[in-house]
Amino acid sequence: MKEKTGKLSVPFAVQTIGLTKTYKEKSVVKDLNLNVRQGDIYGLIGRNGSGKSTTLKMIGGLVRPSEGEIRLFGKPVGDPLVRRRFGVLIEEPGLYPNMTARQNVVMKAKCIGLADEKSVDGVLEMTGLSDTGKKYVKHFSMGMKQRLGVALALLGNPDLLILDEPINGLDPEGIQELRRLILRLNEEGKTILISSHILGELSKISTNYGIIKDGEMMEQISKEELEERCQDYFEIRVQDVHRALPLVQESFASVRTEVADRQTIRIFGLTDGADVVRVLVENRVPVHASGFHHMDLEEYFLARMEGGRKYV
Ligand code: ATP
Ligand code: MG
Numbered sequence: 001m002k003e004k005t006g007k008l009s010v011p012f013a014v015q016t017i018g019l020t021k022t023y024k025e026k027s028v029v030k031d032l033n034l035n036v037r038q039g040d041i042y043g044l045i046g047r048n049g050s051g052k053s054t055t056l057k058m059i060g061g062l063v064r065p066s067e068g069e070i071r072l073f074g075k076p077v078g079d080p081l082v083r084r085r086f087g088v089l090i091e092e093p094g095l096y097p098n099m100t101a102r103q104n105v106v107m108k109a110k111c112i113g114l115a116d117e118k119s120v121d122g123v124l125e126m127t128g129l130s131d132t133g134k135k136y137v138k139h140f141s142m143g144m145k146q147r148l149g150v151a152l153a154l155l156g157n158p159d160l161l162i163l164d165e166p167i168n169g170l171d172p173e174g175i176q177e178l179r180r181l182i183l184r185l186n187e188e189g190k191t192i193l194i195s196s197h198i199l200g201e202l203s204k205i206s207t208n209y210g211i212i213k214d215g216e217m218m219e220q221i222s223k224e225e226l227e228e229r230c231q232d233y234f235e236i237r238v239q240d241v242h243r244a245l246p247l248v249q250e251s252f253a254s255v256r257t258e259v260a261d262r263q264t265i266r267i268f269g270l271t272d273g274a275d276v277v278r279v280l281v282e283n284r285v286p287v288h289a290s291g292f293h294h295m296d297l298e299e300y301f302l303a304r305m306e307g308g309r310k311y312v
Pocket of ligand 1: 047050052053054
């Protein structure tokens with residue numbers, strides 16, 4: 001895959017190599033290579049049942065892989081030095097309903113051997129839960145519960161946060177709050193690996209995407225590459241692509257062309273399509289149809305998730 005050269009020197013926070021999980025002879029994650037660089041907000045996107053949670057559970061050390069390798073910060077996932085560098089929120093956060101936010105955080109802090117009050121207050125502050133006082137978690141809104149889940153994952157100040165569908169079930173305001181929190185944590189230097197089955201939830205924050213379908217990685221793509229692919233283009237349908245293509249390329253040096261099929265050429269970087277049609281017709285290459293198109297993000301992802309070409 002093409003990568004921006006500047007990023008190549010950034011070390012990986014997460015790297016899986018041939019990661020596979022098989023349940024009763026059914027592979028639900030297949031030979032998955034996933035690469036998250038430090039500082040990324042990596043959005044793992046796929047339909048229900050595509051293997052997102054299983055993948056994140058394996059990365060978080062909660063499920064044992066059947067095959068393959070996981071490296072976190074360049075080290076095997078079981079390495080004790082690595083254990084403290086990541087926090088996970090997978091599926092429902094395990095919250096105690098008859099306790100306050102603070103009591104929940106204190107409980108988890110004790111479990112992981114963190115005794116200081118400062119880190120408890122710190123994560124409550126960061127997730128906007130400092131003022132919830134004596135309110136029991138059972139009376140929390142969905143958004144508050146999710147934020148408390150993130151607070152628990154933040155204990156120990158991890159460098160990597162693994163968040164499985166944290167936006168699930170939130171209202172628009174809750175989504176916005178959580179997005180802002182994720183962006184802030186990322187600005188403070190944390191790497192985020194987040195999953196969703198809804199593109200709109202990820203597209204406002206992700207710097208990179210992994211598209212997963214039936215347990216397979218269909219494509220890993222950076223935000224910049226995605227934007228490049230989703231540019232407007234002028235499409236022409238001609239009888240003979242082999243004659244038309246050189247003519248377009250010679251006459252319009254600054255454009256980028258792509259042959260979509262035997263009769264279709266896509267031209268990127270054009271403002272006016274009429275000139276293209278004129279040049280072709282003048283050179284006796286009949287144009288059957290032409291027009292501007294826009295590929296939006298949603299279309300792009302749907303095409304990939306529906307099993308379009310595999311680009312890895
Ligand atoms: P969703 O968007 O619904 O959360 P997902 O992408 O997180 O889906 P997974 O939960 O990873 O998908 O599940 C992938 C597949 O693995 C599903 O077919 C699921 O039924 C199966 N699966 C998950 N856990 C187990 C298990 N413990 N035993 C057997 N099959 C499992
Ligand atoms: Mg899931």
